[in-house]
Amino acid sequence: MITKEMTLADVVKEHPNTIGFLNGLHLDYCCGGHDPIARAIAEKGMDVDRFLADLNRVAARPSAQRDAHADIESFKELSVNEMLDDLEATHHVTDRKLMAEAEQLLNKILVVHYPHHGEMLTKLHHLYAGLKAELEEHFAKEERLVFPLMREHVHPDKATIDYVDTLINEHTNAGDIIKEIQDLTGNFTPPADACPTFQHTYKVLEELFDDIFIHIFKENSIAFPEYAEQE
Numbered sequence: 001m002i003t004k005e006m007t008l009a010d011v012v013k014e015h016p017n018t019i020g021f022l023n024g025l026h027l028d029y030c031c032g033g034h035d036p037i038a039r040a041i042a043e044k045g046m047d048v049d050r051f052l053a054d055l056n057r058v059a060a061r062p063s064a065q066r067d068a069h070a071d072i073e074s075f076k077e078l079s080v081n082e083m084l085d086d087l088e089a090t091h092h093v094t095d096r097k098l099m100a101e102a103e104q105l106l107n108k109i110l111v112v113h114y115p116h117h118g119e120m121l122t123k124l125h126h127l128y129a130g131l132k133a134e135l136e137e138h139f140a141k142e143e144r145l146v147f148p149l150m151r152e153h154v155h156p157d158k159a160t161i162d163y164v165d166t167l168i169n170e171h172t173n174a175g176d177i178i179k180e181i182q183d184l185t186g187n188f189t190p191p192a193d194a195c196p197t198f199q200h201t202y203k204v205l206e207e208l209f210d211d212i213f214i215h216i217f218k219e220n221s222i223a224f225p226e227y228a229e230q231e
């Protein structure tokens with residue numbers, strides 16, 4: 001039974017089959033998902049009791065997104081080192097590929113649709129460029145600095161834990177930019193005159209952000225706490 005005192009991160013950890021439902025409502029279960037449900041949902045202007053009833057119903061159902069569900073269940077079973085290897089081999093590869101694709105598409109629709117949507121697309125292009133730069137630097141930091149330190153210091157030391165905390169802060173910053181992009185695009189609703197490339201760009205962005213949310217959730221709520229407990 002999910003209660004309003006739980007956080008959305010707790011919910012996804014216990015019921016990974018709720019990810020699709022939460023993504024559909026654009027609720028943050030990863031980067032800033034550590035407020036109790038009562039507060040997080042009220043802040044969104046939604047009815048808390050109704051949300052809880054829906055969420056409990058979804059949690060009790062077999063997963064529609066079986067992949068994400070099975071993926072998180074099996075991730076939880078890994079050792080910390082295996083988790084780090086897995087993150088690098090899966091999400092880091094997928095997100096880099098989707099980021100490159102989205103960058104090309106955004107540049108294309110910026111030029112084509114400038115006459116009618118120049119102001120919005122300039123903002124979107126700019127926000128995305130900043131997000132991409134931050135994430136590329138973040139992935140490099142994880143792969144070349146912090147994950148190697150975590151593998152080396154099996155029992156966490158203060159310096160490594162401090163580095164892990166900087167990663168968590170960077171996740172929050174990335175989540176904030178993604179929220180700005182969701183607001184700017186009306187949660188990826190293309191304008192009426194959008195061409196197929198415009199629509200495809202929004203699809204790729206949504207796919208990228210869904211993957212980033214699962215990626216950050218696995219780090220913030222599974223891998224990093226598991227590491228901190230290896231005393």
Ligand SMILES: [Fe+2]
Pocket residue numbers: 087092139142215219
């Ligand atoms: Fe990562």
Ligand SMILES: [Fe+2]
Pocket residue numbers: 138142167171216219
């Ligand atoms: Fe990360």
